[in-house]
Amino acid sequence: MLVGKAAVVFLVLVKLTYSAKILFFCPLPAISHQKVYRSVIEELAVKGHEIHVVTPNPVYNESIPNIVNYNISIMYDLVKQESNAFMLRWFLNKPNFISMIFRQVILSLGAGVALSEFPNFKEIQRLTSNHQTFDVCVIEWIFPGFAVYGYKFKCPMIGISSVGLQIPMLDTVGNPSYPVIAPDLDLPLTRSLDSLYERTWSLFWWVFTKLYSHYITLPLLDAKIKKYYGNDVPYIGDIQNNVSLILLNRNMIFHRNVPNVPAVIEFGGYKRTPIVENISPALKSFLDDSKRGVVFFSLGSSVPASLLQSHVTIIQEAFASLPFEFIWKWDQETMENKPKNVFVSKWIPQLMVLNHPNVKLFISQGGLQSTEEAIAAHKPIIGIPFHSDQTTNVDTCVHFGMGKMLDVKDLTVETLRSYILEVINNISYAENAAKFDALMKDQPQDGLEKAVWWIEYVIRHRGAKHLRSTAVDLPWWKYLMLDVFALILAIVLATVFIFYFILKFLFKFVSKLFKKKSTIKKKSE
Known part of the structure; x- marks a missing residue:
């Protein structure tokens, strides 16, 4: 009897102390993106898993x-080396259709450069020389070409993104x-x-981005991979399509309600653990010491102050004319020419500042992480969007009464000043942010717990092919049901x-019949 109980206890302890070997591959040089991944990584580590993290921002x-x-902090140097002021301005300014195409070209070329440089990084060499396989490889899916490392390490793959995805x-x-x-x-x-x-615009971009990815981006990346990773590597498009599932930092309340297949897991709106920063x-x-309130x-x-060069004086004048810090x-x-009521610094511990009781308003570019942190701190927002999802994020804040949107081309002393006064003096903006935060977090499972559960799910089942949508394997003409429409059209x-x-035939028959009767009638007369 005692032996049986001891065996059960032993098995339970073995189960509890099971540690998976997980590779987290998140190479994008952007601290705001890395903060999201770090939360998932640390949660997995606390549960006892062995985590190997490829990142430009190690903690x-x-x-x-x-x-x-x-x-791989060298990624920051690589980005600076491959870009210039003109390219940066085109890439980061609020886009039009032409600049969106330019941005797409830059992204695909940048991904190709990164893939070709990675095998030369000493840290990547350390990774590949010391490890043959992992239980799962979690890859930043903004650049799914890095799925080649999932293939190299012969393990299931999970895509992850700190925002939505293209x-x-x-x-x-x-x-x-x-x-x-x-x-x-x-x-x-909007x-x-x-x-x-x-x-x-959305329809044309939908067509363009699919064609560009299929005929330009994937062949370009595949050529780079064949050159630097070996000719035996399968086509990168096929490797990508073997991803088990994708984790997205999206929230069904904040973001648009969209249909998702079971292999897309949204974990946005997770509860952020307070971070003690210097x-x-x-x-x-x-x-x-602020008596009247602070505006952050x-x-x-990702948006350098150089993009605001022509507006700095306007912002300074607006700030100087207001009674806040x-x-x-x-x-x-x-x-x-810094106003006396302004504090400037290259580095600001954003989360700590937003949660300070004297902070009344956040003026932001509308990046997802910044917006989420402001909402979690119950601070209203004035958004000045530039690129990517920022316009939609700020428009969402406006839609739910948490802030206002100010286009950089409309930035004047009067408009900025009036916006600041309106949002601070109207308490409903802050109250709506608090209500929205509660709404986002009212879920059956915290987003972070959900992300960790699904990663462990893929580990337990050694992949998740059973979640694979048939749409992945359908040719485009079948997916769009062109054969069905062709059949209907033919019918x-x-x-x-x-x-x-x-x-x-009936017309001819009737015509002949009437003609015959007419002939007979004439003959009878």
């Missing part, structure tokens, strides 16, 4: 020793992308797509022709 936490970092990335699991209901992530469209212009004594004093102004890590995340530690045309010939 060394001594309390979690089972995280092994592979520092249409071609979602196509890898056969997710529907009807352009009016589920437009592409990067289009600067939440509801009310205008004919927006719907037309805060300078000067900044702390500036926040604590930051355009995030302002914290301005700036590219440098000093600013020429309709055949029916029309049959009726036409029947009517033609």
Whole structure:
């Protein structure tokens, strides 16, 4: 009896202490994106899994020793090397259709450069030389070409994104992308797509991005992979389509309601653990000593202040004319003609600042992580969107009464000043942010727990092919039911022709009959 109980206890302990070996491959050099992945990584590590993380922003936490970092911060240098001021302005400014095409070209070329450079990185060499396989490979799906590492390590793959994803990335699991209901992530469209212009743009972009991905991006990446990873590697499009599932930092309340296949898991709206960050004594004093309230102004890590060169004086004048204190995340530690009520710094611990009770308003570019953090802190937003999903994010805040949108081309001292006064003095904006935060988090399972559960699900079942949508394997003409429409058209045309010939025959028959009767009548007369 005692032996049996001991065996049960042993099996339970073995189950509880099971540790999977997980590779997290998130190479995008953007701290805002990396913060989302870090939350998932640390949650997995706390559960006892052995996590190997390829990232340009390693975080060394001594309390979690089972995280092994592979520092590829050289990615920041690579981006600077491959870009210039003109390209940056085109890439980051609020796009039109032409600049969107330009951006797509830059992204595909950039992905090709990164894939060709990765085998030369010492940290990647350390990874590939010390490990043959993993239980699962979690890959940043913004650049699904890195799925080649999932193939190399012979393990199931999971895609993950700190935002939504472009249409071609979602196509890898056969997710529907009807352009009016589920437009592409990067289009600067309003939440509801009310205008004919927006719907037309969405349709044309849907066609373009699918064609560009299939005929340009994938062949380009495949050529790079064959050159730098070996000719024995299968076509990259086929490797990508073997992804088990995709984890998206989307929330069904904040984002558009769109249809998803079972292999798309949304974990947005997760509860953020308070982070204790170093805060300078000067900044702390500036926040604590404010009597009238603080406005936090930051355009995030991806929008340099150089994009606002022609508007800096306008912003300074607006800030100087108001009775509040302002914290301005700036590219440098000093600013020429800085108003007395403004604190500038290259680095601001954003989460700590937003949660400070004296902060009344957040002026932001509308990036998803910044917007989520503001909502979680119950702070209203004035959004000045530039690129990607920022327009839609800010429009969502406007739609739910949490803030206002200000286009950079409409930026004047009067408009900025009036917007700030309206949002701060009207308490409903902050109250709506608090209500919306509660609505986002009212879920049967916290988003972070959901993401971890699904990663462990793929590990338990060694993949999730049973979740694979048949849409992944359908040719485009079958997916669009062109054969069905062709059959229906053929039947309709055949029916029309049959009726036409029947009517033609009847007409001739009746004509002959009347003609015959007329002839007989004439003869009888």
